[in-house]
Amino acid sequence: MDGIFAPLRAGALTLRALRPEDAAQLHRLVNDWEVARMLARVPFPYPRELADEWIASTRAQIEAGTAWHLAIMREDALVGCVGLTTTRDAPRHAELGYWVGRRHWGQGIGPEAAGRLARWALANLDLDVIHASVLEENKRSAAVLARIGFVPDGMAEQDFTARNARLPVRRFRAGRAELSAPAGQPAPEAAPQAGPAAAPGANLLLVAACALIDSDGRVLLARRPEGKPMAGLWEFPGGKLAPGETPEEALIRELKEELGIDVSAACLAPFAFASHPLEGRHLLMPLYLCRRWAGTVEGREGQALAWVRPGKLGDYAMPPADKPLVALLRDFL
Numbered sequence: 019m020d021g022i023f024a025p026l027r028a029g030a031l032t033l034r035a036l037r038p039e040d041a042a043q044l045h046r047l048v049n050d051w052e053v054a055r056m057l058a059r060v061p062f063p064y065p066r067e068l069a070d071e072w073i074a075s076t077r078a079q080i081e082a083g084t085a086w087h088l089a090i091m092r093e094d095a096l097v098g099c100v101g102l103t104t105t106r107d108a109p110r111h112a113e114l115g116y117w118v119g120r121r122h123w124g125q126g127i128g129p130e131a132a133g134r135l136a137r138w139a140l141a142n143l144d145l146d147v148i149h150a151s152v153l154e155e156n157k158r159s160a161a162v163l164a165r166i167g168f169v170p171d172g173m174a175e176q177d178f179t180a181r182n183a184r185l186p187v188r189r190f191r192a193g194r195a196e197l198s199a200p201a202g203q204p205a206p207e208a209a210p211q212a213g214p215a216a217a218p219g220a221n222l223l224l225v226a227a228c229a230l231i232d233s234d235g236r237v238l239l240a241r242r243p244e245g246k247p248m249a250g251l252w253e254f255p256g257g258k259l260a261p262g263e264t265p266e267e268a269l270i271r272e273l274k275e276e277l278g279i280d281v282s283a284a285c286l287a288p289f290a291f292a293s294h295p296l297e298g299r300h301l302l303m304p305l306y307l308c309r310r311w312a313g314t315v316e317g318r319e320g321q322a323l324a325w326v327r328p329g330k331l332g333d334y335a336m337p338p339a340d341k342p343l344v345a346l347l348r349d350f351l
C-alpha cells in the first residue's frame with residue numbers, strides 16, 4: 019500500500035496512485051496508435067523508459083497537490099488512466115483527462131472513472147470548475163463527458179504530439195450544478211411545485227445552522243461531502259428541520275449526528291438568518307452562535323472540518339446564502 023492517495027472506488031473499478039511496477043502494463047496499453055493518436059501529450063511510439071519517468075512525475079504531483087493522475091484498476095489489471103490537473107493561471111479550475119486501453123473499450127470504464135474523479139475533486143479540492151478537451155473527431159470521448167454531466171464550452175486548438183499537428187478540440191466544462199449526482203443517478207430532488215392552493219411558505223426550505231466558536235474565537239466550518247449538492251463548499255454545521263421540529267431541536271440533533279457533541283437549547287444564541295433562493299425553493303436559515311458544548315468535535319460523517327479565524331472565513335468557498343452571514347460574523351467576533 020502506498021500512503022500518498024487513498025484509493026477511490028468506482029463501481030467495479032479502483033482509482034489509485036500509479037506505482038513503479040505499473041510501468042510495463044501502462045506501456046503496453048498506451049503504446050497503441052489508436053490510443054496515442056487521441057491524446058495531446060503522448061508521443062508515438064511511446065518509449066518504455068517514459069512510462070517510468072511519467073509514473074514518478076505523477077507521484078510527485080500528487081504529493082505537491084498540483085495534479086492527480088491515477089491508475090484505473092479492474093481487479094489487478096491496469097485498464098487505463100484518469101487525471102486531473104489544476105490550472106496554474108486560473109485558481110479553482112482544473113482540467114480532466116482520461117484514456118482506456120483499446121481492449122477495454124465499450125465497457126463503460128471511461129464514464130465511471132472520469133465521473134468519479136471529477137466528483138471527488140469538486141468535493142475535496144478547492145475547485146469550482148472542471149474543464150476537459152477532446153479531439154473534434156473523438157466522438158466517443160465527447161459522449162463520455164456528456165454522460166457524466168459535462169456541457170459543451172466551445173472549440174479550441176491544441177498540439178497533438180503523436181500527430182505532430184495542431185488540431186481542433188471540443189471544450190467541455192462542469193461545476194457543482196452539473197456533477198452533484200453520481201453518474202446514472204437522478205440529480206438532486208426536484209422542488210415541489212407550489213401551486214396557487216399551496217400553503218403559505220410551502221416552498222420554503224427550513225435549515226438550522228450553527229457557528230460553533232471555540233475558546234480562541236475560531237469558527238467551525240464543515241465541508242459538504244461528495245455525493246451531496248454543493249459538495250466541496252464549506253458551511254456552518256446544521257441541517258434541514260424534520261417535520262414537527264423547532265430549529266433548536268433540529269440543531270441539537272444535527273450537531274450530535276454530524277459532530278458527536280451535546281448542545282443544550284440554552285447555549286444556542288440566535289444571531290442572524292439567511293434568506294436565499296436554492297434549487298427552485300427558498301432557503302430560510304437561522305444561524306445560531308454556540309460557545310458551550312459537551313464532548314469532542316469530530317466529523318462523524320467523514321466530512322472535513324476547519325476551525326477558522328473570523329478574518330480568514332473569506333478564504334473558504336461557501337454557498338451563496340452564507341456570504342452575508344460571514345460578513346456579519348466577521349464584524350461581530
Ligand SMILES: Nc1nc2c([nH]c(=O)n2[C@@H]2O[C@H](COP(=O)(O)OP(=O)(O)OP(=O)(O)O)[C@@H](O)[C@H]2O)c(=O)[nH]1
Pocket residue numbers: 225226227246247248252253254255256257258296301337338339340
Ligand atoms: N447546514 C448548512 N446548510 C446550508 C448552509 N448554507 C446553505 O446554503 N445550506 C443549504 O441548506 C441545505 C441543508 O440541508 P442538509 O445539509 O440537511 O441537507 P443535505 O441536502 O445536505 O442532505 P440530507 O437531505 O441528506 O440531510 C442544503 O441544501 C445546503 O446546501 C450552511 O451554512 N449550513
